Amino acid sequence: MNNFDIGKSGKNIKRYKKYVIKEIDNKDISFIILKHLNSLKFKYVPKIIEINSNYIFYKYIRGKTIRKVDSLSIFQIKHLSKILFQYYKLVDLILPKVFINKGYYFCHNDINPLNMVFKFNKIKCIIDWNGMTFKERYIDLYYAVWTCSNFGSLTISDKRKLKLIKTFILNYDDVNIFNDFYKKMMNIILEYKNNYLSDKKIVEWCDYSLEWLNKNESEVNQIVKQKNTNNK
Ligand SMILES: Nc1ncnc2c1ncn2[C@@H]1O[C@H](COP(=O)(O)OP(=O)(O)OP(=O)(O)O)[C@@H](O)[C@H]1O
Numbered sequence: 592m593n594n595f596d597i598g599k600s601g602k603n604i605k606r607y608k609k610y611v612i613k614e615i616d617n618k619d620i621s622f623i624i625l626k627h628l629n630s631l632k633f634k635y636v637p638k639i640i641e642i643n644s645n646y647i648f649y650k651y652i653r654g655k656t657i658r659k660v661d662s663l664s665i666f667q668i669k670h671l672s673k674i675l676f677q678y679y680k681l682v683d684l685i686l687p688k689v690f691i692n693k694g695y696y697f698c699h700n701d702i703n704p705l706n707m708v709f710k711f712n713k714i715k716c717i718i719d720w721n722g723m724t725f726k727e728r729y730i731d732l733y734y735a736v737w738t739c740s741n742f743g744s745l746t747i748s749d750k751r752k753l754k755l756i757k758t759f760i761l762n763y764d765d766v767n768i769f770n771d772f773y774k775k776m777m778n779i780i781l782e783y784k785n786n787y788l789s790d791k792k793i794v795e796w797c798d799y800s801l802e803w804l805n806k807n808e809s810e811v812n813q814i815v816k817q818k819n820t821n822n823k
């Protein structure tokens with residue numbers, strides 16, 4: 592068996608032949624959604640082979656994973672925007688209408704480039720669904736915009752960050768979800784920071800993200816305005 596590098600949760604994860612075996616806890620609800628998506632042949636989530644009370648067995652996905660957060664490419668972010676739209680649409684099929692109307696949803700909670708498998712530079716799969724919870728849908732989506740355009744980075748230019756955010760928003764097939772984007776995004780980053788106050792690197796990344804967003808408020812609002820105009 593091969594051990595993978597262990598992520599934030601410190602969960603045991605191993606590869607055995609064609610399988611990846613991951614330790615799970617009793618709060619894990621991801622298998623319900625993943626199995627549904629597997630049955631619909633949605634290819635951007637891992638395929639579940641088996642599950643018991645302690646472990647989940649996924650099919651091993653061939654490809655590349657990255658170990659340091661950078662940002663996605665324009666092409667990848669466009670693709671991600673479409674994948675996520677499709678994901679939410681398919682999960683809507685099993686959600687009672689009352690939740691959909693309230694905007695509630697099964698959120699991945701950590702969509703970022705480190706939780707993706709790439710093949711020939713294309714996103715092949717989004718992994719690490721075990722932290723899934725029931726929240727308002729926009730939270731998951733905005734978090735993905737934040738981590739995948741990585742506007743908390745000190746090295747990526749403002750122009751590129753704005754282009755990545757714009758690509759994501761313009762390619763997402765729903766206008767309403769971006770209402771109040773700036774304010775809600777600020778709150779998501781603040782909340783994330785409060786959950787990781789003991790981690791100096793995360794706190795710095797969050798602080799810089801907030802600073803960057805504040806400095807670029809009008810540019811970001813302009814993107815949302817363009818999205819609204821395009822959809823009239
Ligand atoms: N189905 C899979 N196919 C191929 N590789 C996988 C698969 N699942 C996980 N991996 C590999 O294992 C690594 C860790 O997996 P994952 O992101 O699920 O766990 P984690 O980061 O430890 O979890 P957590 O964020 O809960 O701590 C991934 O970066 C990837 O290299």
Ligand SMILES: [Mg+2]
Pocket residue numbers: 598599705706719
């Ligand atoms: Mg992970």
